[in-house]
Amino acid sequence: MGATTPTTLDLGQQALIVARLVEGVAENQLDAPTPCPEYAVHHMLGHLLGLATAFRDAGRKNLGVTTDTSPTDSLPDIGPGWRAALPQVLDELAEAWRDPAAWTGMTRAGGVDLPGAVAGAIAADEIVIHGWDLARATGRPYDPDPAALRAAYDFLLESADDPTRGGGIFGPVVPVPSQAPLLDRAVGLSGRDPGWAPKP
Helix, strand or coil, X not given: CCCCCCCCCCCHHHHHHHHHHHHXXXXXXXXXXXXXXXXXXXHHHHHHXXXXXXXXXXXXXXXXXXXXXXXXXXXXXXXXXXXXXXXXHHHHHXXXXXXXXXXXXXXXXCCEEEEHHHHHHHHHHHHHXXXXXXXXXHCCCCCCCHHHHHHHHHHHHHHHHCHHHCCCCCCCCCCCCCCCCHHHHHHHHCCCCCCCCCCC
């Protein structure tokens, strides 16, 4: 990536914010829709568990099945013990990326070889944007960590400006006014409508 790719970033606060969202999910919300049309809440939780595991291992340079599997290979879901497992893995993700070595050299995530700094930026983007997905789907307030949000926005902006990505890494960019809050602009760059809410 370009000059805005972070060289280091503490993901701990953002990981904690998402973990608290996870802990607040009620059983009767697991089948609720999310801003990702193909995902209900239980799919989103499964996706978060898988990506947190993959980027934890990418940060550790512990390459194998978790870092080699594409997130599109199958529809993610949760299993027994997810309430304890997901906050723990999010904490381990943050700890892995506190090591400066995670941000140097090459690593792999989703079956793609990446520079460490790019993988770290993607990790920030994933937990910021999917945190928003989960908060919107469950009706919770959401105030992401400012540093993680800035890293996510910068990564998404670079991806949207890259002609090889077709105008957005997750789908067509949703136009958002330039004076809108940074979170709304990041959400729009991720291909989501910042005004999304579950249908009554």
